[in-house]
Amino acid sequence: MTTVGSCASTVAGSQRATRATIHLDRLAGNIRAIRGALAPHVRLLAVVKANAYGHGAVPCAKAALAAGANWLSVACVDEGLELRTAGIAAPVLVLGYSAPAELSAALQADMSLAVGTASQANAILRAARSIGKPARVHIKIDTGMSRFGFLPDQLDDVGETLARTPEILIEGCFTHFARGEDDPGEATNCQLDRFRAAVNVLARRGLNPGLLHAANSAATLVAPHTHLDMVRMGIAMYGYQPRPNMAPHVRLRPVMEVESCLARVETLPGGSRVGYGHTFVLPNARRIGLVPAGYADGIRRALSGSGYMVVSGARVPIVGAVSMDQCSVDVTEVGSAAEGDTVTIIGAQDGESVWADDLGTWANTIAYEILCGISQRVPRRYDS
Numbered sequence: 001m002t003t004v005g006s007c008a009s010t011v012a013g014s015q016r017a018t019r020a021t022i023h024l025d026r027l028a029g030n031i032r033a034i035r036g037a038l039a040p041h042v043r044l045l046a047v048v049k050a051n052a053y054g055h056g057a058v059p060c061a062k063a064a065l066a067a068g069a070n071w072l073s074v075a076c077v078d079e080g081l082e083l084r085t086a087g088i089a090a091p092v093l094v095l096g097y098s099a100p101a102e103l104s105a106a107l108q109a110d111m112s113l114a115v116g117t118a119s120q121a122n123a124i125l126r127a128a129r130s131i132g133k134p135a136r137v138h139i140k141i142d143t144g145m146s147r148f149g150f151l152p153d154q155l156d157d158v159g160e161t162l163a164r165t166p167e168i169l170i171e172g173c174f175t176h177f178a179r180g181e182d183d184p185g186e187a188t189n190c191q192l193d194r195f196r197a198a199v200n201v202l203a204r205r206g207l208n209p210g211l212l213h214a215a216n217s218a219a220t221l222v223a224p225h226t227h228l229d230m231v232r233m234g235i236a237m238y239g240y241q242p243r244p245n246m247a248p249h250v251r252l253r254p255v256m257e258v259e260s261c262l263a264r265v266e267t268l269p270g271g272s273r274v275g276y277g278h279t280f281v282l283p284n285a286r287r288i289g290l291v292p293a294g295y296a297d298g299i300r301r302a303l304s305g306s307g308y309m310v311v312s313g314a315r316v317p318i319v320g321a322v323s324m325d326q327c328s329v330d331v332t333e334v335g336s337a338a339e340g341d342t343v344t345i346i347g348a349q350d351g352e353s354v355w356a357d358d359l360g361t362w363a364n365t366i367a368y369e370i371l372c373g374i375s376q377r378v379p380r381r382y383d384s
Contacts, residue, residue, distance in 0.1 A: 016378075027237060172230075
């Protein structure tokens with residue numbers, strides 16, 4: 001039996017029972033595992049957007065760089081500024097759209113910017129001229145995601161304009177695969193062919209395309225021919241494959257574990273109704289444990305009646321509706337379960353486990369959303 005005493009644990013100054021442990025040594029091991037599969041010339045970009053998928057951007061960025069990552073990437077300028085404020089000087093690429101009002105701050109902070117529209121290129125040019133500092137950009141090419149980026153038939157004009165603009169320095173070109181997990185699949189190869197053709201258009205306009213990168217975690221794991229000059233390591237860095245068991249030859253370890261405790265254990269008579277809406281009625285007398293964690297912590301409401309947690313080395317079902325701050329589990333089959341015992345929400349305990357992939361399956365979503373959804377009010381403790 002594992003216990004947390006009075007349902008409290010000191011984590012970064014917090015006494016809260018529900019807390020996350022981030023294993024930075026596992027993150028470093030995941031980086032090294034991927035690095036070992038890359039050709040020596042291929043650089044590795046660590047994706048730390050969305051607060052490093054819920055793990056904590058600054059500590060994860062530092063650990064990734066120490067383990068051999070060459071670049072960092074974020075989704076927006078504010079995320080990049082957080083890294084710079086923490087003293088991180090490594091190259092940082094903003095992968096998505098940046099509003100004109102934030103461009104000067106990004107350039108002053110030595111961030112590289114993705115450019116995917118002509119209007120954005122003009123806005124970057126104006127910002128560069130206003131502060132008297134060239135802008136480093138990566139040209140985003142939309143080869144099949146139908147999201148941000150230049151369409152291939154727009155590149156003739158764009159390439160000619162950028163070739164005549166010394167205030168904009170082309171540092172790289174990139175695209176993003178929609179179906180990189182398809183091992184590698186016709187769609188990925190088609191996108192790669194379009195990307196190469198688009199880069200050739202830019203080259204004919206006199207532009208050096210710089211670093212070429214296309215492979216996300218999925219393509220990095222299963223399609224070595226997509227690695228080009230750099231790969232972008234997202235979910236794999238945090239210990240998950242984009243599709244479970246898609247690359248069994250690469251051993252990844254989940255970086256985040258989330259625990260809480262049993263705040264109450266009571267034997268309730270048959271016919272008792274559990275939680276909001278009385279969606280669950282006990283068929284007979286059952287021992288019900290209360291967990292002080294709910295959807296405001298990232299325990300998705302979709303797990304009501306479908307998910308599991310681990311108590312005393314056994315999976316126990318979530319019963320009734322998950323509420324904002326707490327949920328209930330049926331511990332009848334765990335005879336020794338008592339108030340104060342540890343509840344593993346994500347992680348391993350005494351030979352049993354629940355991981356983000358499991359929660360994603362039960363909630364009809366993906367591990368990415370589970371991890372990103374662990375809220376800021378869950379204190380993080382960092383193990384190195």
